[in-house]
Amino acid sequence: MEMTEMNKGILFIISGPAGSGKGTVVRELISSHSDIKLSVSATTRSPRPGEENGVHYHFITKDEFERRIKNGEILEYTTYCENYYGTPLKEVNEALERGNDIILEIEVDGAMQVKKKIENSVTIMLTPPDSVTLENRLRSRGTETDEVIKWRLERAKEEIRLLPDYDYSVINEDGMSDKCAEQIYGIICAEHKRTLHTRDIIKKFI
């Protein structure tokens, strides 16, 4: 079958600060829509308990990460807490060519790099409803010192300031991650109806 704009997938980038609940929302979205793929990033950080290589991340060494950057195998990357995080180019291209939509769950730096490199990619920022909820969420993890929480809170506010650079924003209210996932699915459906992706319809009439 000839590949047309109609059956190519679209790349969606979902970013959100710590406390936005993006991990839960993205998992929800993927589990209820199996044709949407989630890109598995490469990272040099160590796996956390329960994380599997190739599922949550491709866990690789710093040398290997730098080799992949040099070889042009990484679409975008950033350093976060002294570790590299990056998106493998091949996986993204393959999903799009197969006609699958693909989601990158990445931080703001990487999001802006991809937006510039991949034409028609769509950026979505997920935010908590307000700063009180944000702080409550960061504190409720109970694993971090006051100083770290303060740092994360400041960083979260800096990231949210970049909201106007995104195409869409969605608010993730407490206990409403399923509703939030469906709102993102609504954006995905709407993007497919843009005439940019549907213009082949004309061929059926002329």
Ligand code: 5GP
């Ligand atoms: P964590 O260590 O908590 O899994 O991730 C830390 C941060 O890195 C999160 O904000 C996450 O969205 C971001 N991240 C994960 N993978 C990538 C990636 O491939 N590229 C970029 N730019 N950020 C990533």
